Amino acid sequence: MLLVRTFQASRHHTFNTFRSFSTTQRRDADFTHAVIGGGAVIHAGLYYGHDSLKTKLCLQGKGMLYEYCKKNQVGFKNCGKWVVAQTDEQMAELQKVHDFATSMEIPIRFLSHEEAKRREPDVRAEAGVLESPSTGIVDSHGYMQALHGDFEEFGGTTALASPVSRIQAPPGGRGDWKIWTAPPSASEPIPSSPSAAVPELEGEDTSITAETIVNSAGLYACAINNMILPPERHRKPYYAKGSYFSYAKSHPKPSTLVYPAPMPGHGGLGTHLTIDMAGRVRFGPDVEWVDSPGDLAPTANTERFKAAVADIKSYLPSIDADDIALDYAGIRPKLGKLGAVASGKGFQDFYIKLEEGYDGFVNLLGIESPGLTASLAIAEEVHEMLYRR
Numbered sequence: 001m002l003l004v005r006t007f008q009a010s011r012h013h014t015f016n017t018f019r020s021f022s023t024t025q026r027r028d029a030d031f032t033h034a035v036i037g038g039g040a041v042i043h044a045g046l047y048y049g050h051d052s053l054k055t056k057l058c059l060q061g062k063g064m065l066y067e068y069c070k071k072n073q074v075g076f077k078n079c080g081k082w083v084v085a086q087t088d089e090q091m092a093e094l095q096k097v098h099d100f101a102t103s104m105e106i107p108i109r110f111l112s113h114e115e116a117k118r119r120e121p122d123v124r125a126e127a128g129v130l131e132s133p134s135t136g137i138v139d140s141h142g143y144m145q146a147l148h149g150d151f152e153e154f155g156g157t158t159a160l161a162s163p164v165s166r167i168q169a170p171p172g173g174r175g176d177w178k179i180w181t182a183p184p185s186a187s188e189p190i191p192s193s194p195s196a197a198v199p200e201l202e203g204e205d206t207s208i209t210a211e212t213i214v215n216s217a218g219l220y221a222c223a224i225n226n227m228i229l230p231p232e233r234h235r236k237p238y239y240a241k242g243s244y245f246s247y248a249k250s251h252p253k254p255s256t257l258v259y260p261a262p263m264p265g266h267g268g269l270g271t272h273l274t275i276d277m278a279g280r281v282r283f284g285p286d287v288e289w290v291d292s293p294g295d296l297a298p299t300a301n302t303e304r305f306k307a308a309v310a311d312i313k314s315y316l317p318s319i320d321a322d323d324i325a326l327d328y329a330g331i332r333p334k335l336g337k338l339g340a341v342a343s344g345k346g347f348q349d350f351y352i353k354l355e356e357g358y359d360g361f362v363n364l365l366g367i368e369s370p371g372l373t374a375s376l377a378i379a380e381e382v383h384e385m386l387y388r389r
Ligand SMILES: Cc1cc2nc3c(=O)[nH]c(=O)nc-3n(C[C@H](O)[C@H](O)[C@H](O)COP(=O)(O)OP(=O)(O)OC[C@H]3O[C@@H](n4cnc5c(N)ncnc54)[C@H](O)[C@@H]3O)c2cc1C
Pocket: 001, 036, 037, 038, 039, 040, 041, 042, 043, 162, 163, 164, 165, 189, 190, 216, 217, 218, 219, 220, 221, 242, 285, 329, 330, 331, 332, 333, 367, 368, 369, 370, 371, 372, 373, 374
């Protein structure tokens, strides 16, 4: 949990400045802001449709992230990405991506067969290649460290190993929030469907107060939402695990990221080729719906492995399957078993809202990919909601 005590950014102060609220009430919350949570590929913003928050914040965030990395010596490479099509049907999907990107002024272009063969002879693209030059990779740990350094330099306090177990909204909708934490060893530190009236947990210890509360608890954000809002506004979390695969050989090793054509309705972007900052090739993530946010071990399943290898071979036929091995896994916080791209049915946008009837509560749900790319723009969006609208 990230905690801030600031007068200038105080909700009450700023409301007085920007909204002419007549309150002169001075309150004594321990902190002005409590942020629950606060944790790649730099995405270009190709897949998320015209009117979505994902597109708006990915485009804004991409520029901010490149700038931030340059200023703060965070490692990144603007290595670009190829989206490849093997069939006419896939080519039609690439054409949609191309037209969307052009309409949004996102740099994009089709490569000729000759150029593609010359630049990446190992990559198979029977029907076509779309190149996104503004895509890149970032040292995500270095980025987190730089942000954390900034946060503490500006006077923020980080409460590690302090899982929030209970939250009391301000009585009558105005006043301070009260937040309890449990010791990290508590058997169920983050109850799956608690409510504001939940009884104290055994061993629950510390409590603090804050004027503003931001729920950015990732995989547990729905649990925090359900602690605060009434049952009719509870949300059910869905978990889409993605396993990654390593590759031990030094050949083939394209110098750009390679993605298959997007599959409408699919929960991810397909098992693609990524390169890490050390130049290692990795494939993934696939999509596997799991029941628990703790199910983080990569899934050793022969059928899934065969499917991933088949996906990879479709665009990198000379890969040696014997040197592909299960690596690690991550879980995307989803709000339904919905698609990752806007073409097709059931696209789920980010949910970022100042919750009605709950003064000072900003709720961030379903912050899956491109959440890292969009992170700085998401912060701006939250700030704008609290202080400028
Ligand atoms: C497999 C995979 C691939 C991805 N690829 C990309 C990509 O290429 N590009 C991209 O832009 N994004 C990508 N993402 C998405 C990106 O990682 C997320 O959008 C981003 O990490 C979300 O950040 P966050 O701060 O909202 O949540 P998180 O990073 O999940 O952080 C949440 C934090 O809240 C803490 N927390 C949870 N519950 C509590 C509680 N009760 N009390 C206190 N603290 C709590 C957790 O410990 C955690 O530290 C990917 C995600 C996955 C899973």
